[in-house]
Each structure stands twice: as structure tokens, then as C-alpha cells.
Amino acid sequence: MPQTRVEDYEPRFFGRYLLGHMPSERAVNMYLRASRSFDTLDDASRRLMSLAYRYPWLLGAIDNGLALKGKSSSLRFRIWAMSAILETCPEYFSYFSPVTGIRAALKLIFAILRAPFRALIGIIVVSVNE
Amino acid sequence: MKRFDCIVVGSGATGSIAAQALLAQGFSVLMLDAGQRDLDFQSLIPERSFMDLRQSDPEQYKYFLGPNLETLGPQPGEGYAHLTPPRRALFKEVQRFLRNRSETFSAVESLAFGGLGSGWGLGCNVFSDSELQQASLPISEMRDAYQAIADLIGISGSADDASAYTHGGLSGVQPSVPLNPTAAAILQSYKRQRSRFQKQGFQLGRPALALLTEAKDGRSPTTLRDMDFYSDAERAAWRPWILVDQLKRSPGFSYIGNSLVTRFTERDGVIQVHALNMQTLENDSYTCARLILAVGAIGSARIVLRSQDDLTTQLPLLCNPYTYMPCIVPARIGKPVPDRDMGLAQLVLFHDRDNSHTDIAQASLYTYRSLLLFRLMSEMPLGIRDARIILQALTPALVIAGIHHPQQQSTLTYLVRELDATAPTGDRIAISSAESEKDYNNREHRERCFIRALRSMGAWTIKRVHPRRGASIHYAGTLPYSTQEKDYSLNPDGRLHKHKNVFVADGSGFTFLPAKGLTLSLMANAHRVAKAVGLTMRS
Structure with a gap:
């Protein structure tokens, strides 16, 4: 577990997963503001969150697993909320704007190929933690 | 107490039009409106x-x-x-003042200034003669009224295969906005196999929209900012509040907001209207010679039932079944998107089974961008990060098809008023809704036809979503038109039977709800009802 308080670490953790690097302080603060109205994490989500903190590379698999086996999970909701916040930050416009040309095809193929493997691992991890 | 010729209840699409038509005939009008x-x-x-x-x-x-x-x-x-x-501002105070209870139906009402018309998708469709007949609306009066409304609000559209179903024979229609390239690809595919589609009963074309592409009456043409779901500041889109703001400058028109009309009484030809002040929760009353209810089919039914102290009568309710389907046009993956665009419907696809304009379903096709990706991500069977990456590639190719089905009168969907001590008005509306097996099978068959047709036009359906009944927000038929003088029905001029001077100008009287977007027809009907009210005043 990192040294910073969990609630401060959470948006950075999610932001890093979603963008591939640390999100801006502004995005972090927006998440913290929004999180005041979030429900507390359910038990399964809390366990998955601890697991992801220990093994950050596992978050992608957990996220894909929840999409198939826990759509209403509070952990998935929080990742989604961070994504919504990042989408409305002009500094991340290029992460959410349409990609064109061969880059679009490559990104699409890569994501489609990767998703089933992540989902498979994710489903196992989510099922074990239920 | 000042007595008005007419009181119009509601500032939405029908209330604003009724008030305008009465003022034009020289009558004094008081508009009572929640007006949030x-x-x-x-x-x-x-x-x-x-x-x-x-x-x-x-x-x-x-x-x-x-x-x-x-x-x-x-x-x-x-x-x-x-x-x-x-758009959520449209529903301010609704949960407090307009209570509904239902396990099976999501009723959407508004207390906003300009009503639900402020969230209208701007689609303008004239009903065919057959549809008007089934809805118990007089054909020639409605045709005149359609033109009067088109002249007032300004409509843009194209002359194409769909125009017989959209703006029909209306004159003065402005040109459509430029077509989005993804929609253009679908239209091109349709044109290549046009005769085949038409044999199957499909007609594709541009929608008629209450959106200006040329300046009109001080309003500017659209600049295609693609902010249609967020702001109407440039007033290219017609909204009821634009008209009410104009009416406020007319002599003879008075407006009272924060006023929730609860009931009316009629004695010796004089109407007393009772309203709840939404800020103080005190009761006010107003007097008039004619009352026009125009708060939507559910809202008007609520006021009429409450005025009769009725807790038992079940009133019918019409609502178009609605399904939406995200689709992908593979040929558009990775293609550039235009800088300027609009979020409103790009194309409309009509399914007219036997090309007789009698039994029609409508799909509106929207290209997806200005609602932002996060709204779709949560619906996808993918992790949020992967969903983002895939949607980035798919956005130029993404189309949402929203299908509306026609709705005949049925005993399976109805509303009833019941007591609710916690509500400021002391009551609520309970709605029961179900679909017959025949209607379900019809709808399923039709949607499969749409899916096949769209696929042939290059748009592949990813998913079919059936929201809860009521999600179409197209409601009508609670006080159906009848030539017989019976309770809870309207005469052909919109007068509430067993009352001399109470009229209903919204869709409460329709005895059939065509699949075509109904707002233009609601406004045309309000116009003709207001003219009929004017005639009774003169006589």
C-alpha cells in the first residue's frame, strides 16, 4: 500500500491505468470532489482494490472481468468516473477524440485481441474474490 | 379579481401555441405555469x-x-x-410535485418553463390522412394547422423519399443542414438498392427539423456547433420558451410562474382555476371564461381526475414503444469526422408495411459524438480503458438508431389517481402497463426488419436496447376524442365532455399514436383547438 492516503492515491492509480501516466492534479482534485457523493466500496470491490494496489498490472484484467461479471460493481463505477473526468479535461482531449487512418485500425485490432485475455484473467480474479 | 377570457395551463409546445392562437384572435390570455x-x-x-x-x-x-x-x-x-x-434542469421539482408510481412504466414529465419541448429532438412529421383518422383528428383542419405551425416555427428538410412522411406537402421548408459523412454513406447505400428497399416498405431520407438553416423572425440559422444537447442559446432550434418570451411582450397576455394548477370548478359557465404556489405552497385561484389544459396527456388527466375527486377511474394511456440500437458502419472506421456537425437526427428510416401510410414505424439515425464517450463505456462488455481505445476508433463509424413503434388503444396500459399524503398535492398517479403478445410479436418482427435493412445499408447493429415502457416520452390518449357525451373524453373540438368551457389542447384526445415524432402534430392540434375555443367565445 502506498504512503499517501488511499483517497488521494485512488484517482492517481486509476488515472495512471487509464492514461498510461499520472493524471494532472486538477483531474485528481475533481475526482476527490466527485467522490464525496460516491457509495462506499462494496466488500468484493475492496478486496479487488487491495489486490490491484499490490499488483497494479492486474487492474486492466480486473476492469475487463468486472465488465462481464460485475457491471454494477462500485470499483468499476469509480474507474468509469475517473474516465469521465479525464474526458472533460482539455489536456486529455487526444485520448478521447476519434483516431483516423491506419492508426485507428491498428488500435482497434490490438485492443480487440488483448481484451479476451484480460477478460479471462479478470473473470477468474473477480470470481475468486466474490 | 381580474377575469381573463382564457386561462392556458402550461408553457410547453401545446400551451404556447394555444396561447399564441388565442391572442391572435384578440382574446386576453393568462398562462399559469410551473415555469421552473x-x-x-x-x-x-x-x-x-x-x-x-x-x-x-x-x-x-x-x-x-x-x-x-x-x-x-x-x-x-x-x-x-x-x-x-x-437537460436535467427540465426535471427540476418534478419528483416533489408530480408524483408517479409504477412498476412497469417510466413516466417522464416536466415543470420547466417551455415544458418537455425544451428537450425535443426537433423532428417534424405530419401525420398521414389514415393516421389522422385513426387518431380521431379532423384531416383538413389539421392540414391547415400544420402549415400555420410550420410558418411560425420554421422547418428545414429535404425533398426525398422520406419527405412524404416528414414535412409532407408543407410549403416554405428551408434546406436541410449538411449531411454527416457517416450518414451520407448509409444514404448512398440506400440509393444504390432503392427499389429493393422500397419493395420491403422502407423509405430513407433527411428528417424535417424545427431547426433554422436560414434566418427567420430575428432568429439566426444554425452554425452547427454540435451542442444541441446542451444549449439553445443561438435560437436556431425552435423551443416553446422562445414563443412564450415573445408573447410576454404582447398586450393581452399575462404570465404567472411557480403556479401548479391543481384543479378547476365550473359553475354557471364561469371557470375557477385553483393553483398551488410552488414557493409558498399557498393556494391561489383565478377566474376565466374558458380554460385550456395543455400540460401533456398525463398532466391533464391528473388535473381532470383531481377536479372530479376521482380515485377509481382508470384512464387509458398511449405511449410509443421505443427501442434503440447502437450500430457500426465498418466503411467509416478510421475516417475523419467533420469539425462542424449536429447532434440531432441525421436520417429517418420509415417502415411502411404496405406503402399505404397506415401502419408505419420510424427509426431516427443519430451519429454519435457530442454525448461524450463515457456514456457508452459503461454499457460496453469491456474494461473502461479498452472501451475508450475501441470507441476512439469506432466513433466516426458509430450510429444510434432509435425506433418508435405505433401504438393502438389498449386496456393494458392505464393510469389511476391515488392518495399520497406526503405529496404537496396529496395525491399521485399510478400507472400500469403491459404489452399484448400480438404487439410484442409485431414489434420484434419489425425490429428484425429494421436490423436487416440497416445491415444492407452498411450499418451493423451491435445491440438492441429496450428501455422501460414510457421511455419514448410520447404520451397521449388519456381523455380520448368521442362524439358521445361521456365522462373523461373530449368532443372533436377538444372540449371536455360534461363541461361547457373546459378544453384540452395537448395529445390527451388522440385515439391512436403514430410512430412518427408527434410534437408537430401536438402543436397543430393545439392551434386548431384554440381556434375552436375562439369560435365559441365569439358565438
Whole structure:
């Protein structure tokens, strides 16, 4: 577990997963503001969150697993909320704007190929933690 | 107490038109309206294009997610999740003052200034003669009224295969906005196999929209900012509040907001209207010679039932079944998107089984961009990060098809008033709704036809979503037209039977609900009812 308080670490953790690097302080603060109205994490989500903190590379698999086996999970909701916040930050416009040309095809193929493997691992991890 | 010739209840599409038509005939009009306003967003949204705002406005979260990021918090109820924050203002105070209870039906009502018309998708469709007949609406009066409304609000559209179903024979129609390239690809595929589609009963074309492409009456043409779901500041889109704001400058027109009409009484030809002040919760009353209810089929039924102290009568309710389907046009993957665009329907596809204009279903096709990707991500069977990457590639190819089905009268969907001690009005509306097996099979068959047709036009359906009944927000038929003098029905001029001077100008009287978007027909009907009221005043 990192040294910073969990609630401060959470948006950075999610932001890093979603963008591939640390999100801006502004995005972090927006998440913290929004999180005041979030429900507390359910038990399964809390366990998955601890697991992801220990093994950050596992978050992608957990996220894909929840999409198939826990759509209403509070952990998935929080990742989604961070994504919504990042989408409305002009500094991340290029992460959410349409990609064109061969880059679009490559990104699409890569994501489609990767998703089933992540989902498979994710489903196992989510099922074990239920 | 000042006595008015007419009191119009509601400032939405029908109330505003009825008031305008009565004023034009020289009568004094008082509009009683809940009139909830939320002007906060207007000052928040700069008058720039969607793409420009997305790239440069650090404050954009305020109108895309809400000033307090409320889109990310608990939702006020089913059906609200996909609304943009400015559009949510339409439902301010609704849960407090307009109570509904249903296990099977999501009733959407508004207390906003301008009513639900402020969230209207702007689609303008004239009903065919057959549809008017089935709805018990007089054909020639409606034709005249359609033209009067088109002249007032300004309609843009094209002359194509769909125009017989959209703006019909209306004159003065402005040209359509430029077509989005993804929609253009679908239209091209349709044109290549046109005769085949038409044999199957399909007609594709541009929608007629209450959106100006040329200046009219002080309103500017659209600049295609693609902010249609967020702001109407440029007034290219017609909204009822634009008309009510104009009427407020007319002598003979009075407006009282924060006024929730609860009931009416009629004695010796004089109407007394009782209203709840929404701020003080005190009761006010007003007197008039004619009362026109125009608060929507559910709202008007609520007022009529309450005026009769009726807790037992079941009133019928019509509502178009609605399904939406995200589709992909593979040929558009990786293609550039235009800087200027609009979020309203790009194309309309009609399914007219036997090309007789009798039994028609309608699909509106929207290209997806200005609602932001996060709304779709949560629906996808993918992790949020992978969903983002895939949607980035798919956005130029993404189309949402929203299908409306026609609705015949049925005993399976009805509403009844019941007591609710916790409500400021002391009551609520309970709605029961079910679909017959025959209707279900018809709908399924038709949707499969749409899916096949869209696939042949190059748009592949990914998923079919059936929201709860009521999600179409197209309601009618609670006080059906009847030539017989019976309770809870209207005469052909919109007068409430067993009352001399109470009229209903919204869709409460329709005995059939065509699948075509009904707002233009609601306004045309309100216009003709107001003319009929004027005639009774003169006589």
C-alpha cells in the first residue's frame, strides 16, 4: 500500500491505468470532489482494490472481468468516473477524440485481441474474490 | 379579481401555441405555469463549437458533467442517466410535485418553463390522412394547422423519399443542414438498392427539423456547433420558451410562474382555476371564461381526475414503444469526422408495411459524438480503458438508431389517481402497463426488419436496447376524442365532455399514436383547438 492516503492515491492509480501516466492534479482534485457523493466500496470491490494496489498490472484484467461479471460493481463505477473526468479535461482531449487512418485500425485490432485475455484473467480474479 | 377570457395551463409546445392562437384572435390570455427555470447553464456554456470547447475549455466539466459533477453521483431515477446536465434542469421539482408510481412504466414529465419541448429532438412529421383518422383528428383542419405551425416555427428538410412522411406537402421548408459523412454513406447505400428497399416498405431520407438553416423572425440559422444537447442559446432550434418570451411582450397576455394548477370548478359557465404556489405552497385561484389544459396527456388527466375527486377511474394511456440500437458502419472506421456537425437526427428510416401510410414505424439515425464517450463505456462488455481505445476508433463509424413503434388503444396500459399524503398535492398517479403478445410479436418482427435493412445499408447493429415502457416520452390518449357525451373524453373540438368551457389542447384526445415524432402534430392540434375555443367565445 502506498504512503499517501488511499483517497488521494485512488484517482492517481486509476488515472495512471487509464492514461498510461499520472493524471494532472486538477483531474485528481475533481475526482476527490466527485467522490464525496460516491457509495462506499462494496466488500468484493475492496478486496479487488487491495489486490490491484499490490499488483497494479492486474487492474486492466480486473476492469475487463468486472465488465462481464460485475457491471454494477462500485470499483468499476469509480474507474468509469475517473474516465469521465479525464474526458472533460482539455489536456486529455487526444485520448478521447476519434483516431483516423491506419492508426485507428491498428488500435482497434490490438485492443480487440488483448481484451479476451484480460477478460479471462479478470473473470477468474473477480470470481475468486466474490 | 381580474377575469381573463382564457386561462392556458402550461408553457410547453401545446400551451404556447394555444396561447399564441388565442391572442391572435384578440382574446386576453393568462398562462399559469410551473415555469421552473435553470438559467445557470446558459451562462456556463460559451458559444463555441463542441470540438473547440473540448480542446480548449478547462471549465467544460461544468456543462458536460455538471457544476458539481452530479452526472457521476446517484441518479434521480431511471431514464435520467443519459441526459446531459443542462437537460436535467427540465426535471427540476418534478419528483416533489408530480408524483408517479409504477412498476412497469417510466413516466417522464416536466415543470420547466417551455415544458418537455425544451428537450425535443426537433423532428417534424405530419401525420398521414389514415393516421389522422385513426387518431380521431379532423384531416383538413389539421392540414391547415400544420402549415400555420410550420410558418411560425420554421422547418428545414429535404425533398426525398422520406419527405412524404416528414414535412409532407408543407410549403416554405428551408434546406436541410449538411449531411454527416457517416450518414451520407448509409444514404448512398440506400440509393444504390432503392427499389429493393422500397419493395420491403422502407423509405430513407433527411428528417424535417424545427431547426433554422436560414434566418427567420430575428432568429439566426444554425452554425452547427454540435451542442444541441446542451444549449439553445443561438435560437436556431425552435423551443416553446422562445414563443412564450415573445408573447410576454404582447398586450393581452399575462404570465404567472411557480403556479401548479391543481384543479378547476365550473359553475354557471364561469371557470375557477385553483393553483398551488410552488414557493409558498399557498393556494391561489383565478377566474376565466374558458380554460385550456395543455400540460401533456398525463398532466391533464391528473388535473381532470383531481377536479372530479376521482380515485377509481382508470384512464387509458398511449405511449410509443421505443427501442434503440447502437450500430457500426465498418466503411467509416478510421475516417475523419467533420469539425462542424449536429447532434440531432441525421436520417429517418420509415417502415411502411404496405406503402399505404397506415401502419408505419420510424427509426431516427443519430451519429454519435457530442454525448461524450463515457456514456457508452459503461454499457460496453469491456474494461473502461479498452472501451475508450475501441470507441476512439469506432466513433466516426458509430450510429444510434432509435425506433418508435405505433401504438393502438389498449386496456393494458392505464393510469389511476391515488392518495399520497406526503405529496404537496396529496395525491399521485399510478400507472400500469403491459404489452399484448400480438404487439410484442409485431414489434420484434419489425425490429428484425429494421436490423436487416440497416445491415444492407452498411450499418451493423451491435445491440438492441429496450428501455422501460414510457421511455419514448410520447404520451397521449388519456381523455380520448368521442362524439358521445361521456365522462373523461373530449368532443372533436377538444372540449371536455360534461363541461361547457373546459378544453384540452395537448395529445390527451388522440385515439391512436403514430410512430412518427408527434410534437408537430401536438402543436397543430393545439392551434386548431384554440381556434375552436375562439369560435365559441365569439358565438
